[in-house]
Amino acid sequence: MDLSLHRLRMLRELHRRGTVTAAASSLHYTASAVSQQLAQLERDVGARLFERIGRRVQLTELGTLLAEHAEEILGAVERASMALEEAQEAITVRLTTGVFATVAAGLLPKAMDTLAGRHPGIQLRTKQLAPEATAVAVRDGELDLAFVIDYADAPMPWDSSLLGSQIAVERLHVAAPAGTLGSGPVDLADLADQPWILSGPKSHFGTAVRAACLRNGFDLRITHEVEEQSTAMSMVAAGLGVTLVSDLGLQLRPPGMDALALTAPITRTVSIVYRSTALRRPALNLIIDVVRSTAAEIGLSAVGR
Structure with a gap:
């Protein structure tokens, strides 16, 4: 399974903010672009990560689980970047x-x-x-x-x-x-x-x-x-x-x-x-x-x- 950091970041924002529109606004993308990337993430995972309730998109249990791991993954990437920065003269x-x-x-x-x-x-x-x-x-x-x-x-x-x-x-x-x-x-x-x-x-x-x-x-x-x-x-x-x-x-x-x-x-x-x-x-x-x-x-x- 190849998980895109870019898409994980979008998933994290959806988890934090509750709506695709709010996530898109925080990331400076259109809601349509975020929806497309989240749909691709779902295909990458091969499981349902989202479900529609009326006009809203809600995370499934698997979606919430992946979003929680996304926080850890993205945090680890930031820490790795800082470690490399420290090691460079x-x-x-x-x-x-x-x-x-x-x-x-x-x-x-x-x-x-x-x-x-x-x-x-x-x-x-x-x-x-x-x-x-x-x-x-x-x-x-x-x-x-x-x-x-x-x-x-x-x-x-x-x-x-x-x-x-x-x-x-x-x-x-x-x-x-x-x-x-x-x-x-x-x-x-x-x-x-x-x-x-x-x-x-x-x-x-x-x-x-x-x-x-x-x-x-x-x-x-x-x-x-x-x-x-x-x-x-x-x-x-x-x-x-x-x-x-x-x-x-x-x-x-x-x-x-x-x-x-x-x-x-x-x-x-x-x-x-x-x-x-x-x-x-x-x-x-x-x-x-x-x-x-x-x-x-x-x-x-x-x-x-």
């Missing part, structure tokens, strides 16, 4: 990291340039996801590592199978139309009557800012809901309201906008998250070291300020 590996917008624009370009110079055998590919989705993608094996952010006002839950290495601590700054709030610093409570530009309440950033404002005794009056800090800053520069922006976000600051310190600083940590099984992976440690040193070079502290 010159590391040659391709990894995929999850990023969010401000890291992708403000930190990663310089870090990748340094990485290419120091360790040319490490190829780092990127995939942008919402910050709240990156850790899940690492846990599920869609990414090798990912950047995550955490706020004191909105702690991120951690999966026990994941580990994290802190890269830097960012401060949040008040972004206001030029000349409207003086030179700062600004008390967050003094912004209670301002029109706000902010991401939605389901985003990690939006949740954290809302929580910080409530802690300071007011609820936001949001007039524009946008997801990216760069978009919010452009709207601030046009005089449409105020927002909070991180250190990395300020590297994209447009003309016509002031960035002012808060009297009571609000900070967030930037970390790289990875599966606990990858702890000894040399390439991962080299990437973390390069990113952390790059963050320090651009003025981000590695500890709270």
Whole structure:
């Protein structure tokens, strides 16, 4: 019996997520393509692995058994890859990291340039996801590592199978139309009557800012809901309201906008998250070291300020 790792990975995702559509979405294939590959896996095995119940596909007992072994097989393949990587004097590996917008624009370009110079055998590919989705993608094996952010006002839950290495601590700054709030610093409570530009309440950033404002005794009056800090800053520069922006976000600051310190600083940590099984992976440690040193070079502290 010749079992394809590619098809086993699809079976594992179906077992984890419950539907072909959800499995296809996580693997970035069409549902039709996944269905075809699963049907081929069934032919490879020579036994029924799936049964239809209405419009859903459900694993049979044999299908569940194979899916459980698929977890072990794919885990063993990952461990074997890491062992080979450790044994090589010159590391040659391709990894995929999850990023969010401000890291992708403000930190990663310089870090990748340094990485290419120091360790040319490490190829780092990127995939942008919402910050709240990156850790899940690492846990599920869609990414090798990912950047995550955490706020004191909105702690991120951690999966026990994941580990994290802190890269830097960012401060949040008040972004206001030029000349409207003086030179700062600004008390967050003094912004209670301002029109706000902010991401939605389901985003990690939006949740954290809302929580910080409530802690300071007011609820936001949001007039524009946008997801990216760069978009919010452009709207601030046009005089449409105020927002909070991180250190990395300020590297994209447009003309016509002031960035002012808060009297009571609000900070967030930037970390790289990875599966606990990858702890000894040399390439991962080299990437973390390069990113952390790059963050320090651009003025981000590695500890709270």
